[in-house]
Amino acid sequence: MALAKELRALHLVALRRGGDPLVHVAKERLDLADTFFGGCHSAANNGHERFLVTDRIGAVQTLRRTPLYERHAARGARLVPFAGWEMPVQYTSIVAEHRAVRASAGVFDVSHMGQLSLAGEGAHDYLQARLSNDLDRIGDGQAQYTLLTNERSGIVDDLIAYRRGTDDYLLVVNAANVDADHGALGETEDVSAEWALFAVQGPEALERLGIELEPFTFREDEVLGIRCLVAGTGYTGERGCELGCAPDDAVALWDAILERGIVPCGLGARDTLRLEVCYPLHGNDISPERTPIEAGLGWACALDKEFTGVDLLRRQKEEGPAEKLVAFVMEEKAIPRQGMRVAEGGEVTSGSLSPMLDVGIGLGYVRAELADPGTTLTIDVRGRPKAARVVKKPIYRREES
Numbered sequence: 001m002a003l004a005k006e007l008r009a010l011h012l013v014a015l016r017r018g019g020d021p022l023v024h025v026a027k028e029r030l031d032l033a034d035t036f037f038g039g040c041h042s043a044a045n046n047g048h049e050r051f052l053v054t055d056r057i058g059a060v061q062t063l064r065r066t067p068l069y070e071r072h073a074a075r076g077a078r079l080v081p082f083a084g085w086e087m088p089v090q091y092t093s094i095v096a097e098h099r100a101v102r103a104s105a106g107v108f109d110v111s112h113m114g115q116l117s118l119a120g121e122g123a124h125d126y127l128q129a130r131l132s133n134d135l136d137r138i139g140d141g142q143a144q145y146t147l148l149t150n151e152r153s154g155i156v157d158d159l160i161a162y163r164r165g166t167d168d169y170l171l172v173v174n175a176a177n178v179d180a181d182h183g184a185l186g187e188t189e190d191v192s193a194e195w196a197l198f199a200v201q202g203p204e205a206l207e208r209l210g211i212e213l214e215p216f217t218f219r220e221d222e223v224l225g226i227r228c229l230v231a232g233t234g235y236t237g238e239r240g241c242e243l244g245c246a247p248d249d250a251v252a253l254w255d256a257i258l259e260r261g262i263v264p265c266g267l268g269a270r271d272t273l274r275l276e277v278c279y280p281l282h283g284n285d286i287s288p289e290r291t292p293i294e295a296g297l298g299w300a301c302a303l304d305k306e307f308t309g310v311d312l313l314r315r316q317k318e319e320g321p322a323e324k325l326v327a328f329v330m331e332e333k334a335i336p337r338q339g340m341r342v343a344e345g346g347e348v349t350s351g352s353l354s355p356m357l358d359v360g361i362g363l364g365y366v367r368a369e370l371a372d373p374g375t376t377l378t379i380d381v382r383g384r385p386k387a388a389r390v391v392k393k394p395i396y397r398r399e400e401s
Contacts, residue, residue, distance in 0.1 A: 066111035067196050067250035075264060082267060083175040085112040090266040097269035098355040101236055102398075105202035106265040107257050110242070111250065114178030115195050116171040116188040123167040126187055131161060132292065132310075134302035138163050143216045143233055147292055147300055148184055153309035153316070154288035155295065157181050158280065160233055162218055170229075172197070172242075174282050196250035199270075200262060201240035208260040213241055224256035235270060237277030237394065272352050275361060276396035278327050284338055285325060285349045285363050294321045294365065296393070324371040325349070327393045328379075330360035334386040336379050342366055343378035343385060354396065361395050362388070 063086045072079060077088035088109065090097060100106045118127060128135045133146035140163055148156040157177040162170040171188065173181045182190050206213060209223060211230060218231035229244035245253050258264060271281070280286045286295045291309075293301075293316045303314050323346065330336065336351030342364055351362030366377065375390040 064112070066109055067247045068109045068111065068254055071251060071254055072109070077264075077266060083112060085175060087112060088264075088266040089268045091264050094266070094268040094272060095355045097263060097265040098272050100263040101202045101238055101265060101269065101273055102356060103202070104263070105200060105205040105208050105240070105261075106263045106269070107254070108199040108201070108265050108267070108270050109197075109254070110199050110270075111196045111247075112175040113197050114173040114175055114181070114190070114192045115197075115244075116173060116178075116182060116185060117169070117191045118171075118185070118188045119165070119168040121167055123169055123187075127161065127169055127171075127185070128305070128307075130185060130307055131159075132301040132307055133161075134305060135161065135163065138216075140165055141217055141219055143218055143231060145216075145300055147297060148181055149292070149307065149309040149313075150184075150288055151309055152288075153291040153293075153312040155282070155286045155290060155292060155297075156184055156288055158282055158286060158297075158300075160231075162229075162231065172233075176283065194246070195244050196247045196253075198243045198245075198250075198254065198257065199234050199236075199240065200243060200257060201234045201236040201238045201273075202262075203239060205238070205240035205262070208262055209241070209257070211241070215239070224253060224260075226253040226256070228253070235279055236273040237279070237396070238273075271350075272355055275350055275352055275363070276354055276356060276394065278363065278393040278395060280325070280363070281350055290325075290365075291316060291321070293317050294323055295325045321368060323365045324368050325363055325365055326371050326390045327395050328362055328364065328377055328388040328390050329357070329395060330362075330379070331376075331387040331389050333360075334379065334381040334384070335360040336362035336364075336381065336386075336388070341380040342370075343380060344370055346370070346377075348379060356396050360388075366390075 063081055064084060065086050072088045075091055077091045079086050080089045097106055124135060131146045132149055133144050138144045143160050143162045146161050147158050150156050157174055159171050159173045164170060178192060182188060200209060213230060213232040215232045218229060221228060221230045223230060223243055226245050226249045231242045233242050234240045280295060292298055293313055298317060301313055335353050336348045338349055340348040346364055346366035348362050348364040354361045373390050373392045377388045378385045379388050
């Protein structure tokens with residue numbers, strides 16, 4: 001209950017401060033946590049593996065903890081419920097952590113992400129028939145962004161496929177969608193419990209780790225004395241890598257990363273970073289009710305092959321969608337939030353204050369005729385109309401020196 005009161009107090013303070021990034025913590029990203037409010041108490045499971053909370057209807061739910069829970073708590077991280085896990089949303093401030101990633105390097109504990117494995121004869125063909133992108137375009141040691149779609153062409157999840165061999169794949173999926181993905185890909189094995197995962201991101205990330213790595217490639221290697229899967233992937237728009245290791249090695253690897261002067265960052269900064277570069281968030285910007293064509297993810301769909309929902313996508317690409325996901329920047333002082341209405345027709349799906357641009361930014365679905373860059377939109381910000389402008393993605397671009 002103390003956590004619930006603290007977060008609600010943060011929200012009230014943030015509303016009074018207007019542009020303060022605490023709004024983002026207490027409202028948008030912690031809206032998920034709100035479903036757990038009502039009461040909390042700890043439960044012993046190997047000392048600190050589980051955390052019980054009571055939701056609004058009195059049902060007890062269990063939050064999972066990553067191997068780094070004690071490290072996060074010792075550093076004073078603000079821990080919140082997220083996608084069934086108790087995760088750090090920030091250590092110092094979202095803005096400071098965000099800017100550290102843009103300027104140098106930051107590390108995120110993303111061990112809540114799920115991993116599905118499929119190996120053996122026919123694995124490639126099985127996934128090729130179910131994932132939207134063309135796995136024939138990547139070779140061993142390469143990774144690919146792809147989508148899992150349903151019969152209505154909605155996006156069940158967006159994920160990364162790592163090709164370890166001709167018939168050997170590892171899929172990294174969103175934490176909230178592990179069960180749905182595993183259900184849709186019934187031949188896969190859920191190996192999430194075998195992995196801890198860190199994202200080390202920023203222009204100095206690879207140099208500080210002492211590794212060289214091309215984007216969307218991966219290999220097994222030793223990093224700072226720990227055996228890892230080292231992948232040139234991430235969710236911030238910066239160069240860097242994701243490091244997957246055994247859970248028993250997680251604390252040692254985390255400590256070694258921090259010793260390199262890399263800043264620990266929470267999920268709050270991860271969200272503002274991805275929003276500045278217009279990476280979609282499943283559950284906000286993409287969902288089983290939205291198609292890749294509407295979301296601007298047609299580039300991740302190989303429409304010349306067969307996969308679930310492809311016929312509708314082919315028609316939608318030819319005819320054009322009724323709505324499109326656009327990026328926008330506020331023209332007036334205001335911070336857009338998920339669920340706010342667009343007066344001309346549409347809804348905000350993600351919004352925040354941009355730590356790099358110091359203006360309100362967001363993503364949202366609007367009628368297709370309103371999707372061109374330069375179009376003026378009116379966002380209903382808590383009952384007050386505020387002007388915004390559609391911009392070309394990404395919203396933030398690093399200035400070339």
